[in-house]
């Protein structure tokens with residue numbers, strides 16, 4: 001397929017940087033562009049899935065919404081990797097913690113995603129239920145977090161197709177039997193696409209709610225207040 005794609009209207013590959021930060025929410029992408037970037041060019045408006053490229057402290061980086069769920073990030077990350085020559089995608093998302101050891105606003109680095117999703121099997125025949133993120137990007141993320149003095153928790157998360165589970169207590173099984181610290185809904189498909197595209201992907205998450213303690217942040221905070229993970233990810237500008 002050539003560019004533009006059905007979902008990204010950008011006609012010039014050079015308008016998208018080698019590293020793209022991907023929040024689920026396109027308004028979080030706009031917040032990052034408005035707050036941190038200069039010389040911003042908006043490279044996508046299709047379906048309001050905003051994408052921007054700009055300079056962070058003089059170095060170039062892109063940021064684009066992925067939408068919610070694996071089919072959505074599956075489309076955008078595949079097109080960025082395969083048709084726009086993007087090398088690295090770092091998802092910066094929110095997650096629901098499965099353990100009371102995690103507090104609101106804690107930052108998690110996803111080492112691996114566990115999922116019941118068939119995304120990777122349908123896409124390329126991969127039939128395991130765990131996919132790792134890029135060790136190379138993760139090392140950089142850990143170094144950047146150290147330099148910025150931002151504590152991070154590393155581990156396995158549950159990448160789920162379901163936000164409203166009919167069995168409220170199912171999270172206990174995902175935590176106790178499968179070792180998942182928290183839930184989100186995109187990283188498994190992102191990591192699957194990175195694998196088949198021979199590219200790199202990682203995922204940094206901020207705890208937006210705690211399923212065990214029932215604490216939660218507001219939708220406005222989810223859009224605008226998760227600045228620690230944004231600042232770590234922005235260090236990838238080059």
Ligand SMILES: O=P(O)(O)O[C@H]1O[C@H](CO)[C@@H](O)[C@H]1O
Pocket residue numbers: 023024025067068069092093094095163183184185186222
């Ligand atoms: O805040 P984002 O990045 O969208 O991440 C999480 O929030 C959404 C659910 O509210 C899902 O997309 C989940 O993965």
Ligand SMILES: O=c1cc[nH]c(=O)[nH]1
Pocket residue numbers: 094095096097163183184185208209211
């Ligand atoms: O997928 C998600 C994201 C945030 N909070 C949750 O409970 N689940």
